[in-house]
Amino acid sequence: MADGTRARRIVVAGLGDTGILTAIHLARHHDVVGVSVKPGLVSGQEVGSRITRPDAWRRDYWIPFTRFRGLDGVRVVHGTLTGLDPAERTVTVCGGDGDVVVESYDALVISTGVRNGFWRQPTLQSIDEVDADLESTHERLSAVSSVAVIGGGAAAVSAAANVAGVWPGKTVDLYFPGDRALPQHHPRVWHHVRRRLDRLGVGVHPGHRAVIPDDGVVDRITAEPVTWSTGQQPTRADAVIWAIGAVRPNTEWLPDDLLDDRGFVQVTTDLRVHGKDDIFAVGDVAATDPLRNSARNRADRLVAHNVMASFAGRPLRSYRPRSRRWGSVVGVQPDGLEVFAPNGRPFRFPAWSIDSVLQPWIVRRGIYRGIRD
Template structure:
């Protein structure tokens, strides 16, 4: 069954897979193009991933950083949004096969299904060290973090109590740094005076990075400042030693055993497995090595954007960050317009607007070309930028109010535990 054709419609059909930054920005850029667009996503919402760690650490609620795709696109009449899972892609027949059995025929296809966690061949670690890519991930991590303090309060064995109050974050990139810094603040400020049998400030937060420094994509000077700011917050930063094993009781760092009941993964990502459905060569991370215009080699009607695209520029890979994904999405929309008009598509050119990472209250690092900021000024810059780029006035207002309250009170707005966590040997249930 082909569910892509509307009666009487002869407009070219564009299918976009993925409602993230690349997919959504491409869809919106096609608003006035002479095409019909079908946007497919397994969820019903667009997620502002740069603030996902705030949900995981109880600073924000899920709706604060997400918005329904239908609501975002309600005034764009040439778009149909379908909450579907893609089962396969037939580039010869120009069809996208859906899990429920239907198929969508396309004239142009954009694959922007993003990335998932990569455990470097140790997939068994996933059960003990959840990663952070989706709202489900964030809610699960939040439950584990808050439950660790609750169980430590009731634990009588000192060793078991210490293991519950030890948090290990694997990976010293922006996500790992943000998680570690926020966890330290929760322990030392947010939970102060709330427990009777434990001192939350005694919690041990470790950031484990196999490379020589944290925030390796930043200049050495900012990386060093970030480390010092983390250590000032009480985070133990370990660099230069890889994690050799992870299980339910902790991690093996080199030859050192660290008992930690909460281990979080921020060390690596891999491209969505859907890339394999295109039948083209992939790089080591599973990304598609695209042409200059972001089309797939030998398949000019198929484009790949966002974390799924392997793009080289000036001898360096284009980073898998939100600004790059947005730019790719807009470029694909322009390329499709060019194809329809019978014109050649331009080559994609990424404009680097810099790197930002927050560490904690009044602590961040910013790298914008020759401009390097750290400390309070960088933190204000980071905060303003993230509020500005959120989708929707409500989200901006709510996040601004929550952060203002957190700044003055040290409290975090979303500390309700729902469900049970299998990470502590209890049945895990879905959070509503």
């Protein structure tokens, strides 16, 4: 060990985008165990391309763990987390076959994320089940004539733009409660994206607040009429995509005293869980700031540094959140990829660069440290 400490056992609970990156950083120095309900990275990013171009989306956002070179030294446990014992320093995992495994740790990183809509659910799945889920959603949407997208965040805008772009013959409408969509982005972002939606023929309907269905389920595509608490007549469409930002943290397995009143993990500025020097949290599950933006802002590097610093008795660094969301909104389009800075100004990767520069060199090699073909 470069810092003179012995290798420790670290459990990374949750292997989404942030969990994988955290595990890759830590595995260079310590014994890492990752726990995941999925058999690989099934990203929550770019929902618009996921539902309209699943083959292209699979290539970059659905990647089995065995293809990540940085995870070669990580032991992955495929199962659902069911419990944490902070005193004994153990987590409990239930596999698909019902077997229960107890994993001990010297440090625990909680990165189990949130559930949100049909595309982000903590369901234990096999490779075949992930593929079948992608195909069934795509086939359903491809067969309909009209689509209503409910919500004003990036996922809703992405879904509306991509459905309209891939299937120009469909009637696509976007409904959201405020005066503008993307309220957590800089206002410039919405003004820019709105022009794209207009070119694509998407109907844009501000001031519409949907009534949640009687069964409370918004994690599936529905076909029933949508009613509005803001006074408009009910809206009918062949398929209704709910992207209303009704996120729920995947923290049922954690003791209540680690959570805030919404169920997110309470953390200090150095991403340690309140009162637990050996437990950290990062990503959407961590209550770092109102936007819980640590995943978007690459806090995987910070939390990995702090875990190792805690072992060596070195000072820990603080996470400094951004006040606005930023990044891609509608994903890769025929004219390239637009990424918005926190000040709302766009930067475009030209279309030719996506497959020749961005994905192979910046993402696969630079960020993930190598992904096998």
